[in-house]
Amino acid sequence: MSDLLIRNVRDVSSGAPVLCDVRVKAGRIDAVGPLLTAEVGMAIEDAKGALLLPGLIEGHTHLDKTMWGMDWYVNEVGPELRDRIDNERALRARMAHDAQAQSLRLALEFLSLGATRIRTHVDIDTDAGLKHLHGVLATREKLRGVVEIQIVAFPQSGLLQRRGTADLLDAALREGADVLGGLDPQGIDGDAPASVDALFAVAERHGCPLDIHLHEAGAMGARSLDLILDRTEALGMAGRVAISHGFCLGDVDESTRARLLARMASLRVAVFTTGTPSRPVPPLLACRAASVTMAGGNDGIRDAWTPYGSPDMLERAMLIGLRNNLRRDDEIALAFDTVAAGAASACGFAGYGLGPGARADLVLVHAQNLAHAVVEHPPRALVVSHGRIVARDGVLI
Amino acid sequence: MSDLLIRNVRDVSSGAPVLCDVRVKAGRIDAVGPLLTAEVGMAIEDAKGALLLPGLIEGHTHLDKTMWGMDWYVNEVGPELRDRIDNERALRARMAHDAQAQSLRLALEFLSLGATRIRTHVDIDTDAGLKHLHGVLATREKLRGVVEIQIVAFPQSGLLQRRGTADLLDAALREGADVLGGLDPQGIDGDAPASVDALFAVAERHGCPLDIHLHEAGAMGARSLDLILDRTEALGMAGRVAISHGFCLGDVDESTRARLLARMASLRVAVFTTGTPSRPVPPLLACRAASVTMAGGNDGIRDAWTPYGSPDMLERAMLIGLRNNLRRDDEIALAFDTVAAGAASACGFAGYGLGPGARADLVLVHAQNLAHAVVEHPPRALVVSHGRIVARDGVLI
Numbered sequence: 144m145s146d147l148l149i150r151n152v153r154d155v156s157s158g159a160p161v162l163c164d165v166r167v168k169a170g171r172i173d174a175v176g177p178l179l180t181a182e183v184g185m186a187i188e189d190a191k192g193a194l195l196l197p198g199l200i201e202g203h204t205h206l207d208k209t210m211w212g213m214d215w216y217v218n219e220v221g222p223e224l225r226d227r228i229d230n231e232r233a234l235r236a237r238m239a240h241d242a243q244a245q246s247l248r249l250a251l252e253f254l255s256l257g258a259t260r261i262r263t264h265v266d267i268d269t270d271a272g273l274k275h276l277h278g279v280l281a282t283r284e285k286l287r288g289v290v291e292i293q294i295v296a297f298p299q300s301g302l303l304q305r306r307g308t309a310d311l312l313d314a315a316l317r318e319g320a321d322v323l324g325g326l327d328p329q330g331i332d333g334d335a336p337a338s339v340d341a342l343f344a345v346a347e348r349h350g351c352p353l354d355i356h357l358h359e360a361g362a363m364g365a366r367s368l369d370l371i372l373d374r375t376e377a378l379g380m381a382g383r384v385a386i387s388h389g390f391c392l393g394d395v396d397e398s399t400r401a402r403l404l405a406r407m408a409s410l411r412v413a414v415f416t417t418g419t420p421s422r423p424v425p426p427l428l429a430c431r432a433a434s435v436t437m438a439g440g441n442d443g444i445r446d447a448w449t450p451y452g453s454p455d456m457l458e459r460a461m462l463i464g465l466r467n468n469l470r471r472d473d474e475i476a477l478a479f480d481t482v483a484a485g486a487a488s489a490c491g492f493a494g495y496g497l498g499p500g501a502r503a504d505l506v507l508v509h510a511q512n513l514a515h516a517v518v519e520h521p522p523r524a525l526v527v528s529h530g531r532i533v534a535r536d537g538v539l540i
Numbered sequence: 541m542s543d544l545l546i547r548n549v550r551d552v553s554s555g556a557p558v559l560c561d562v563r564v565k566a567g568r569i570d571a572v573g574p575l576l577t578a579e580v581g582m583a584i585e586d587a588k589g590a591l592l593l594p595g596l597i598e599g600h601t602h603l604d605k606t607m608w609g610m611d612w613y614v615n616e617v618g619p620e621l622r623d624r625i626d627n628e629r630a631l632r633a634r635m636a637h638d639a640q641a642q643s644l645r646l647a648l649e650f651l652s653l654g655a656t657r658i659r660t661h662v663d664i665d666t667d668a669g670l671k672h673l674h675g676v677l678a679t680r681e682k683l684r685g686v687v688e689i690q691i692v693a694f695p696q697s698g699l700l701q702r703r704g705t706a707d708l709l710d711a712a713l714r715e716g717a718d719v720l721g722g723l724d725p726q727g728i729d730g731d732a733p734a735s736v737d738a739l740f741a742v743a744e745r746h747g748c749p750l751d752i753h754l755h756e757a758g759a760m761g762a763r764s765l766d767l768i769l770d771r772t773e774a775l776g777m778a779g780r781v782a783i784s785h786g787f788c789l790g791d792v793d794e795s796t797r798a799r800l801l802a803r804m805a806s807l808r809v810a811v812f813t814t815g816t817p818s819r820p821v822p823p824l825l826a827c828r829a830a831s832v833t834m835a836g837g838n839d840g841i842r843d844a845w846t847p848y849g850s851p852d853m854l855e856r857a858m859l860i861g862l863r864n865n866l867r868r869d870d871e872i873a874l875a876f877d878t879v880a881a882g883a884a885s886a887c888g889f890a891g892y893g894l895g896p897g898a899r900a901d902l903v904l905v906h907a908q909n910l911a912h913a914v915v916e917h918p919p920r921a922l923v924v925s926h927g928r929i930v931a932r933d934g935v936l937i
Contacts, residue, residue: 215908218868420817421865449867450915451858461848462862468818470846471615511612518847 145170145503145530148181149188152195155512156497165195167503170530174499188532190507193524194516197497198259198504199456200486203354203387203415203440206246206263206282206292207275208235211445211454213245218450224330224358228300231447236270242278249444250282252454254290255539257506258482259528261290262354262440262490264297264324264387267315269305280319289528293490295354297324302341303332309345316349325355328367335367343374352383352491354415357391360423364391365399372406382411385489387440389414392430393423404433413489416481417442418463427467431477438489439463439481456482457508457520464517475514503530542567542900542927545578546585549592552909553894562592564900567927571896585929587904590921591913594894595656595901596853597883600751600784600812600837603643603660603679603689604672605632608842608851610642615847621727621755625697628844633667639675646841647679649851651687652936654903655879656925658687659751659837659887661694661721661784664712666702677716686925690887692751694721699738700729706742713746722752725764732764740771749780749888751812754788757820761788762796769803779808782886784837786811789827790820801830810886813878814839815860824864828874835886836860836878853879854905854917861914872911900927 328338444452725735841849
């Protein structure tokens with residue numbers, strides 16, 4: 144049943160709110176407009192004036208790590224990045240944590256809250272091998288046609304540090320990972336040029352896109368970013384490389400930032416942000432002004448790294464809005480864009496949006512407008528994925 | 541009916557969780573322990589293992605400004621503090637905004653989410669006079685015995701800038717405001733020594749406590765803070781003065797911060813923080829280490845300043861935790877403290893807590909422990925105020 148007529152939605156996609164209908168045929172949006180007619184056999188739903196949003200997108204998370212729904216993990220970890228990496232790898236080796244069951248559980252929570260597309264980074268390391276990947280691949284298969292999951296093969300413990308990691312990344316991409324991940328070529332690998340070369344070599348072999356975690360701050364981060372941009376340019380990978388976090392864009396001086404953003408824009412390098420309040424972050428308005436695409440994500444959700452995070456992408460948009468001090472309605476619409484069209488563009492998700500022909504992934508919430516939906520992140524009245532109703536009042540069907 | 545026995549609460553106040561009962565007599569906690577006996581005529585409630593928390597506290601908000609529940613206010617305001625102040629004063633003069641109805645509406649939302657004590661700043665200026673104060677005083681009367689509201693007479697448009705403001709503050713304190721407010725003696729009033737002198741003169745006349753908004757950054761803020769601390773010391777007002785925001789404590793150099801925090805600790809000057817992600821903020825762990833009491837609050841909620849904010853004080857604790865990068869369970873307990881015992885101490889709310897004799901303001905949530913309650917801020921299963929059940933499953937009774 145992917146033919147559907149939803150009556151009385153509040154549509155704000157063209158500015159002022161109008162009350163109209165949405166007609167879905169064969170899982171795609173057929174028309175959005177006033178007083179559409181139902182076709183024979185079409186299911187009819189009354190939205191009662193609820194606000195119409197496109198399906199939400201989680202642009203950066205770690206489904207394989209989450210302890211969502213498990214017994215509470217008491218966090219007593221040290222404060223450094225290395226502490227967290229080592230603690231987690233050791234913990235995962237000894238605890239009964241099932242990446243398949245957990246990624247499925249969290250992906251379904253995302254779905255119930257209106258997220259129908261997810262980019263997830265999956266740990267690949269020489270202790271675990273491809274174990275976590277296999278779990279998330281199984282979840283991806285299970286949810287095919289309901290939640291679209293894009294998998295990044297992610298060397299969480301570094302690429303050069305532990306011999307054999309590059310081969311594992313190769314294997315991960317052969318076995319179905321969509322994107323190659325990277326991590327702090329200087330801060331973790333200790334040799335930015337060598338690390339970036341090794342990473343791009345894997346990407347070239349597979350012709351796959353890249354999404355590189357860059358936590359490095361200030362001048363160190365800027366240098367690594369320049370090295371990444373150099374290779375992106377030299378290898379003709381414009382539009383195929385993205386940076387996650389990119390904290391250095393939040394704390395370098397303004398002229399360096401302007402130069403880096405201009406390079407990123409011309410090479411179509413998107414940036415994924417969590418809007419974390421405790422670190423410098425790429426400033427949203429500066430990125431927009433420079434035509435750099437920005438997408439939003441949680442990063443980890445309730446795992447050995449952090450107890451925070453939520454599968455509610457409207458709440459994430461709120462946090463990104465708060466972090467960037469976006470108070471005006473027109474600015475908050477830009478925060479929303481990071482979990483909607485901006486994220487679709489950054490991840491390369493096709494058929495996105497509310498236009499005719501787009502995949503019918505829809506969310507209805509009781510809110511007056513986009514800014515209201517973001518700051519209040521109200522319960523999801525209805526979630527439609529691929530033209531089918533999958534959740535009502537927050538409960539999966 | 542303020543005699544009550546709540547069975548099967550999860551109590552974490554002494555570390556490890558234990559299942560026990562809470563007995564309430566005449567609106568106060570009589571005992572917390574295993575297998576308590578009910579007395580004749582006592583209502584009995586089964587908590588079914590829900591976590592027991594003390595009533596939550598909102599330490600810094602502006603009930604009189606909120607547009608909560610009204611038609612959405614489209615924010616198109618300029619970016620400067622002055623833009624926001626002037627926009628709001630003009631807006632309030634022309635729009636139909638009723639401080640009484642709105643403060644009541646928001647206070648009841650706070651109550652439904654477990655906040656039973658609120659410190660609210662109320663605008664006093666030469667355009668509005670005491671109009672907003674009268675509204676909030678009426679709300680305070682209406683909610684007496686249910687929500688305890690502490691009123692700060694707040695010169696939102698400056699003290700020296702608009703002649704007659706000091707007289708209005710005098711009048712506000714005579715008419716029932718509990719605390720005298722202040723605002724950026726240099727940044728807004730343009731003359732820190734004169735502004736601070738004028739403010740403390742009003743406080744001295746009334747023998748009332750002070751709570752001063754200090755948005756001023758860096759060296760300017762540090763100078764104003766020193767002037768405030770000088771007068772606190774000279775006038776023997778230790779323990780009677782608090783700073784709201786105190787952004788300068790987040791961006792001065794470490795030795796200046798250490799010196800300021802040491803002075804604040806010795807003069808028992810508390811700091812109220814929102815944990816705003818877009819500004820430097822007083823670092824929670826440094827304040828704790830220096831024995832400076834920290835309390836949490838929203839600041840404005842859905843008003844002409846900001847669309848953000850929520851009457852859920854567990855969500856505020858989460859935001860303060862996120863802002864301060866508190867990930868360990870023991871650290872998240874400190875974030876919780878800012879909306880609980882820390883706020884009670886900073887505001888001077890008496891009879892707070894879960895010990896025998898404390899006012900029976902209780903909140904039950906389905907969470908495994910304090911950190912879980914903060915990061916998830918789950919629905920409130922039960923709220924008890926002054927020994928009476930006032931909300932169940934988020935709905936006021």
